[in-house]
Amino acid sequence: MKDDMNKLVIFDCDGTLVDSxxxxxxxxxxxxxxxxxxxxxxxxxxxxxxxxxxxxxxxxxxxxxxxxxxxxxxxxxxxxxxxxxAEGFKPDPLFPGCREAMEELSNRGYLLAVATGNSHRGMQRVIEQHALNDFFVSVQTADFHPSKPHPSMINTALSDAGSHKDLAVMIGDTKFDTIMASNAGSQSIGVAWGYHGGQELLDTGAKHLIEEYHELPDLVDRML
Incomplete structure (x- = not known):
């Protein structure tokens, strides 16, 4: 029964969590x-x-x-x-408000996951650099799945989290994220600060577009 399943928020990485x-x-x-x-x-x-x-x-x-x-x-x-x-290398920064939004979503009872075109090694580096280890119940990377927009990464994240496609939302900055979510039967939210334009995200399936991270928790509440 879906009533017994967890609600899941799935994040892309590059262009959504970090500016890489x-x-x-x-x-x-x-x-x-x-x-x-x-x-x-x-x-x-x-x-x-x-x-x-x-x-x-x-x-x-x-x-x-x-x-x-x-x-x-x-x-x-x-x-x-x-x-x-290289000496002097600085990690790619998190986008403003990212950590606070994830903390608030976790506090409201949502589980969080990542579905990224990054390699596993690259994603683990991001997690360690920004101390994100405690946030994600599932981390899905390109070296274990077909490339986006195939729904494999979302499907595996749903399984890991004990969730259902109707109880999940994908957060991303490219049409690859929005189309992947549609292919998995889930909703998506586009972010306006990433690498594809906001209108393109809406045209390819995003239900909503956010301009800043502080908008996300209440929007997820309304959608799920």
Whole structure:
């Protein structure tokens, strides 16, 4: 019975919890430069944030063979790691109000989860850097699932949390999040501070759009 199941709020990471665009964009440019392939625009890179890395590279370089994609993926991961190990590196910041909103949702009895195009290692790093360990009952990453917008990550989070698609809402900044939620049969809320425009999120299935994190707890109350 759904009455006995938990209510679940599922967050995307990049562009929703943390502002990671500068690191992702610069590393993608470094990767393509080293491979001596055509440079893509910053906007094009921001548009693919949220996809799994291999899917993102395929979108940006459609002429790449499957092996080219694998090679570029490995190079990107190496360059990304090197940047993070560099002296003076500062972690990608949480968006303003993020922690407070998650604390309030938890206090109201909601369970929280993550569904991200990040790798497991990358997501765990974000969790540790920002001391988010106690927030999430389920963390779903791209290395164990098909790329968004396939609903696999949401379906697994629902199972982990003892929830139901009707009792869950996805919070995200890209159409990959809103379409993934629709594919899973769940609702979604778009955030206006991320990498796809607010109207695009509404057009691809978001029920609501928030401008700031403090709006989220009361909106979730009304939806679930």
């Amino acid at each position: 665009q500068h690191m992702i964009v610069s590393t993608m440019h470094d990767t393509f430069s080293e491979l001596k392939v055509s440079r893509v625009s910053d906007l094009a890179v921001r548009r693919i944030i949220g996809l799994s890395l291999e899917e993102a590279i395929s979108e940006l370089q459609p002429s790449f063979s499957q092996q080219d994609v694998k090679d570029a993926t490995a190079l990107y991961k190496n360059r990304f790691y090197e940047k993070r190990q």
